[in-house]
Amino acid sequence: MPAPKTKKSELETVEPIGHRVLIRKDEDKKQTKSGIHLPDKIEIPTITGRVVAISAVVENDTDYPVRQYDKVLFNPKHAIPVDFEGDNRLFVVPIEDVVAVFRKDA
Numbered sequence: 001m002p003a004p005k006t007k008k009s010e011l012e013t014v015e016p017i018g019h020r021v022l023i024r025k026d027e028d029k030k031q032t033k034s035g036i037h038l039p040d041k042i043e044i045p046t047i048t049g050r051v052v053a054i055s056a057v058v059e060n061d062t063d064y065p066v067r068q069y070d071k072v073l074f075n076p077k078h079a080i081p082v083d084f085e086g087d088n089r090l091f092v093v094p095i096e097d098v099v100a101v102f103r104k105d106a
Contacts, residue, residue, distance in 0.1 A: 073100040
């Protein structure tokens with residue numbers, strides 16, 4: 001009788017397909033720029049985040065200068081939440097909804 005196969009512990013990942021990127025949304029702000037603390041019920045929605053993964057289509061398209069780990073500004077209207085982690089900050093976003101990339105001058 002053959003020995004039972006042991007299942008290796010596999011790490012699950014999320015890979016966007018098509019013209020999409022995976023973004024980890026930044027934390028919602030609890031304080032205004034002037035230092036006023038906001039109650040928990042009121043949040044200023046942030047639409048910035050870090051690119052976690054890029055689809056192969058976007059990566060090979062020179063029209064989209066987005067790279068992994070870039071900080072981006074995105075329109076959350078078409079963002080699809082990914083129920084992958086407890087914090088629910090991962091979103092699959094169409095590349096057309098990424099409206100800006102933050103760059104530092106070198």
